[in-house]
């Protein structure tokens with residue numbers, strides 16, 4: 001389905017100076033957000049961590065960070081550690097784009113398997129993951145410490161590269177989502 005983002009969106013690697021903006025998205029998205037120090041650690045000290053942000057052009061022509069994804073690649077297993085789009089910018093295809101970018105890059109770096117945890121009640125995220133072929137493989141009862149909600153463990157054994165590339169570029173038909181300088 002084609003969606004109309006109203007302005008340009010770019011995906012690029014997360015930098016330390018992005019952290020305050022990323023933290024705002026985190027706080028607006030999760031009841032258990034990461035502290036800013038965790039992002040700093042992931043960027044500066046964790047060689048297994050791969051982090052991206054989505055930037056969107058605002059009405060003044062400036063780019064603001066509207067989404068982020070963090071993935072850990074451990075040997076050949078990629079684990080989505082955190083992932084969110086700011087509530088004011090959801091349903092524009094930005095989350096899909098971030099996930100597609102991360103999966104393609106992990107595949108390129110040798111991932112053979114992709115995993116994540118998601119709250120049982122988080123149907124929006126589950127729907128997004130299913131679009132990429134993720135399936136529920138197990139349940140961790142009471143995993144989340146704030147409300148003891150179950151975590152569903154979702155797994156993907158194979159990235160269908162042409163399909164994920166289609167999901168990555170779906171929005172390009174609108175001319176609204178691009179990759180700055182072609183870099184991941």
Ligand SMILES: CC(C)(COP(=O)(O)OP(=O)(O)OC[C@H]1O[C@@H](n2cnc3c(N)ncnc32)[C@H](O)[C@@H]1OP(=O)(O)O)[C@@H](O)C(=O)NCCC(=O)NCCS
Pocket residue numbers: 001029030083084085086089090091092093094095096097116117118119122123124125127128129131
């Ligand atoms: C999950 C999340 C990242 C999706 O980001 P988004 O940019 O709004 O998603 P997109 O616009 O790219 O949507 C892509 C697909 O996701 C699913 N989806 C997204 N929002 C949905 C919703 N509110 N209801 C149902 N499905 C939804 C749909 O399958 C959608 O595809 P479609 O438009 O063809 O139906 C966003 O809702 C979010 O940040 N949620 C809070 C944090 C979170 O739950 N993170 C994941 C933790 S496991």
